[in-house]
Amino acid sequence: MTKKLGVVDLFSGAGGMSCGFKRHGAFQIIGAADLEVAKPSYGVGATNCNATYEHNHGLRPANMNLATTEPETLAEHFGFTPDDVDVLISCAPCTGFSQKQAKNHANDDARNQLVRRTALFAAAWKPRYILMENVKELLSGRHRHHFEGLYKDLTALGYEVFAEVHDLSEFGLPQKRLRALVVAKLGGRLAPQLTPAPKVRSVRDAISHLPRLEAGETHPDDPMHVCPAMNDVTRARMQAIPKDGGSWIDIPADKSHLRIPSMNVEKPGSYPDVYGRLAWDKPAPTVTRECSSPGNGRYTHPEQDRLLSVREMSLLQGYPKDYVFLGPLSSKYRQIGDAVPPLISAMLAEAVASDALGQALEEIGRHRSVGQLALNV
Known part of the structure; x- marks a missing residue:
């Protein structure tokens, strides 16, 4: 794998997910977007996260509303093509899924629809890998139909989707944090094996x-x-x-x-x-x-x-x-x-890089086999 894998980060925030990929060495961040909104009442730009992202990763995320922005608009902003996108990160806001928010027991927050919108970007760019992190209720809560819709859409596009809930403290994070991790691979399956920590930190x-x-x-x-x-x-x-x-x-x-x-x-x-x-x-x-x-x-x-x-x-x-x-x-x-947590995104980056390298070696092996057969004819 000589060419770095291109990564686009939707809902990029302060760059926690991008951090693990950027510091791995096998990846290049080619695009990112965040509207910088925490609570809707705070307004656009309230989190100031795009400046933090740029300072640490050298790329300024586009301040775009991903509920309405088309994939072509984001690609044009950064000058990449669908062929450049190998990894799509899409960690939509989790507030509307969390059962700790009493209003979520009755209401379906409009931001929850952003989860399924990930499939729109997947259809436009066909990245080899898609990664998502959210609260555990994404997979099992009252509003899990948003994930079920995404699963259906990605499957129809040819992805195999792996989803599981983990307590991230098991992998060295010094914090009790139950989170759903979703990994989709185009034309194959990737179930990342995160490395358990020797002890809880x-x-x-x-x-x-x-x-x-x-x-x-x-x-x-x-x-x-x-x-x-x-x-x-x-x-x-x-x-x-x-x-x-x-x-x-x-x-x-x-x-x-x-x-x-x-x-x-x-x-x-x-x-x-x-x-x-x-x-x-x-x-x-x-x-x-x-x-x-x-x-x-x-x-x-x-x-x-x-x-x-x-x-x-x-x-x-x-x-x-x-x-x-x-x-x-x-x-x-x-x-x-x-x-x-970048500690976890680094493990996901390693899993993706290893899988991509394995695919590249298999492809090289197939080409060599074809060449040997041609010589033997």
């Missing part, structure tokens, strides 16, 4: 080496080791929560005034992760796009009274230690929470 394994940081501080040696400031009440609330895995439930009675309304004292099991501290010797809970506030989940440092820094959060999400995030501080956190 913990928060301690991932971030304990980083220097101490105060809330609101940026470390002079790493601009990504930065976290937001907080007011006196929030600091007092954090200080009242026990170190190394404590929760708001553990706030002593004489400090109950530090609780906020969502800390429902009548139902002590409600929202246990709000203002929760990470535990040193366990993997982190799932990092989400709302990780920019300690009030949104268990995102507080195990022993320091502050939110995890951008660098700490990115390491828990499987990003390389030299990755740079651009934009306002809240956007940096949002980019990380929305991402496909």
Whole structure:
């Protein structure tokens, strides 16, 4: 395999999926697109992720609405042809599938239709491989018909589709993260064998080496080791929560005034992760796009009274230690929470590269056999 495999990344975000392919060496990113929208109410450009993608991968994603953009428009923007596209990455927004969103039990978010729209790009370009990552409900939830439609469309185009749910902590991600991984191969089957980690990696394994940081501080040696400031009440609330895995439930009675309304004292099991501290010797809970506030989940440092820094959060999400995030501080956190962990995308890239190399060697073998037969005639 002398020519690098061309990769197009739809819904490219901060480049988590592209990262594993770009750093592998067998691939070249030839196109990417992201509308930079987190919640629809935030508006276009709210995530600032395209600048982050460009800084790390050297290509500026097109700011295009993939619900309406035609494949030909994206190809023309970057100047590639269908023959240039070997790998199509399409990680559509997952929010509309997650059962953690109460409204999804009744409503089918319009963004869910983006999953099946992947087949439109597949039909136009016929890439050899298609990869998708999403929440587990993509395959088993109330709105799984979107995946079923995609499966039907891709099968009709000649793809074999492999789909499976994994806990990504089994492969070295220091975070409990259940995700559906989908791989489609044109004219064949690829069921990627991800490499199990020797042991489950913990928060301690991932971030304990980083220097101490105060809330609101940026470390002079790493601009990504930065976290937001907080007011006196929030600091007092954090200080009242026990170190190394404590929760708001553990706030002593004489400090109950530090609780906020969502800390429902009548139902002590409600929202246990709000203002929760990470535990040193366990993997982190799932990092989400709302990780920019300690009030949104268990995102507080195990022993320091502050939110995890951008660098700490990115390491828990499987990003390389030299990755740079651009934009306002809240956007940096949002980019990380929305991402496909590069640790996992690197394994998927290896699986695709190995399969493509195997196909190339088979093709060379067939040509040699034909040549030998011709000589023997």
